[in-house]
Amino acid sequence: MEVKLHDIGEGMAEAGINCFLVKPGDFVKADDPLLEVQTDKMTAEIPSPAAGIVKEFKVNPGDTVPVGTTLLILEASATLGRQPEKVAAIPEYKKGGAEVEGPSSVNGTSQVKPIFPRILASPYTRKIAREHGIRLEDVTGTGPAGRIMDTDVYNFLENLTTNDSQQQTGLTEAEPKIDQPQTVKPVPFRGRRRQIAKNMLHSIQTIPHCTHFEEIDVTNLIEFRKELKASNIQLSATAIFIKTLSVCLKEFPIFNAILDEENEVINLNDHHHIGTAVDTEDGLIVPVIRNVQAKSLTEIHSEMKALTEKALRNQLTIKDIQGGTFTVSNVGPLGGSIGATPIIQHPQVALVSFHKTKKMPVVNERDEIEIRSIMNLSMSFDHRVADGASAVKFTNKFAAYIANPQLLLLELV
Incomplete structure (x- = not known):
């Protein structure tokens, strides 16, 4: 199934791709957010039209694409609406043929963890994390259902800064100051x-x-x-x-x-x-x-x-x-x-x-x-x-x- 960019309001002609909220191989439910786009007036999340597995991305963060562009490919199926709770245990073998017990199981089956749990965070929170180079996977959420809040990102950043400062105080010699050549910083115009x-x-x-x-x-x-x-x-x-x-x-x-x-x-x-x-x-x-x-x-x-x-x-x-x-x-x-x-x-x-x-x-x-x-x-x-x-x-x-x-x-x- 192709997930395309649709007009989400007031005659939108194009949108910029901010970031993907999933990765290839992720299982998503209907209406789960797939990616974040920037229109001329607002940031919006593009939801999944159905349950399925993300197969491949067709655009990249930073791209500006017109309405109708295919954003990603989703393998949709009615059977993917829920994850299987049990699968048959597969025995493993050592080199030489000695059998080794597989994962612990009940009645010959083992529990399977959900595939790639989704990170809950608002577009604004994700924006803060991107600006500071923070991976949301590394941040512990304190909101409902583990949702990552703005304060969680700021606290994580503060801890990083504190740790860096402590490491710097352990240096015995000051690092020599190196004059950096003057450069022009390109700012995206999109x-x-x-x-x-x-x-x-x-x-x-x-x-x-x-x-x-x-x-x-x-x-x-x-x-x-x-x-x-x-x-x-x-x-x-x-x-x-x-x-x-x-x-x-x-x-x-x-x-x-x-x-x-x-x-x-x-x-x-x-x-x-x-x-x-x-x-x-x-x-x-x-x-x-x-x-x-x-x-x-x-x-x-x-x-x-x-x-x-x-x-x-x-x-x-x-x-x-x-x-x-x-x-x-x-x-x-x-x-x-x-x-x-x-x-x-x-x-x-x-x-x-x-x-x-x-x-x-x-x-x-x-x-x-x-x-x-x-x-x-x-x-x-x-x-x-x-x-x-x-x-x-x-x-x-x-x-x-x-x-x-x-x-x-x-x-x-």
């Missing part, structure tokens, strides 16, 4: 990084980007969050921004649209599926909070926190990352305060980026100088779909809500 590059290039070549910049006074919002915190209500600034954007999108639905170029129509979405960009070790990924227009601030905060944690652990599902209609990126915590020209996720038509808040002198309505907390906002939009005037009105509406959180609360009643 998997998520390669797909991000493809998506960005397609977007920038397809969409005539226009970016509008706006200064947002967040002084009152900061005080509002302090009051909430004093009442044991935790709300992140990003959650408030996302809900505020949803309120603005109701008035400016053109920015929550999908351009269908083939049919020459702009589809205005009444649902607000807002993606939030998350920076991970493997690159940028955008989980989606669905139906923001129907959710409370606390619901948005909780869901965003859960999705971010899943993204950092590389545990997002296809459903978590597909179907977005608008995207936000909060780079403020990273220190970016001036601005940027964010690239839109095609076929969406707009993206907003929030930057670091800074205290700045501002002239108020009484011509007095006062210190206010100011955040820069960058909004990129598809100039085929919307005009600059609409973008300015959209960000002005957003700025008014953020400067006066009470107005936002009235909209939510």
Whole structure:
């Protein structure tokens, strides 16, 4: 039986082969994971379609292969669904013909151990082990059913480091320092990084980007969050921004649209599926909070926190990352305060980026100088779909809500 790479979500065209979770000769049950692949947005395990024995691999780790490629050959059989418990004992013979007793048996049969027990570990745990050159076969799992956890790998690595240090302290002479020639370290350009590059290039070549910049006074919002915190209500600034954007999108639905170029129509979405960009070790990924227009601030905060944690652990599902209609990126915590020209996720038509808040002198309505907390906002939009005037009105509406959180609360009643 040929096990092939199938489209596992959102029009996937190809995937990179991360590693095999089995080896030739292994017995597997239906739905056991066979190998780990990297799509443009996530890491996924390919399950076995049936019980059987792995015969041979048709691809290698590091390969990037299109959908439909044969990954491995599986000898499938209904009789392989379970392992035989007993087989007839075979007598062994010494050289010269003297018979030697075979393995200990009961009623002429002997017990047979299962073939190649499967190692239980998540893709993220396997990734940690690969990065540190650790064989999971050498690690003792402490999770359910012997599952290897992240902490097991880290503890194993710590023990290795400790042993190496102890061996080094036993040296009587310091090893001479040898100057190593300067080299260039090649970094694989595949998997998520390669797909991000493809998506960005397609977007920038397809969409005539226009970016509008706006200064947002967040002084009152900061005080509002302090009051909430004093009442044991935790709300992140990003959650408030996302809900505020949803309120603005109701008035400016053109920015929550999908351009269908083939049919020459702009589809205005009444649902607000807002993606939030998350920076991970493997690159940028955008989980989606669905139906923001129907959710409370606390619901948005909780869901965003859960999705971010899943993204950092590389545990997002296809459903978590597909179907977005608008995207936000909060780079403020990273220190970016001036601005940027964010690239839109095609076929969406707009993206907003929030930057670091800074205290700045501002002239108020009484011509007095006062210190206010100011955040820069960058909004990129598809100039085929919307005009600059609409973008300015959209960000002005957003700025008014953020400067006066009470107005936002009235909209939510």
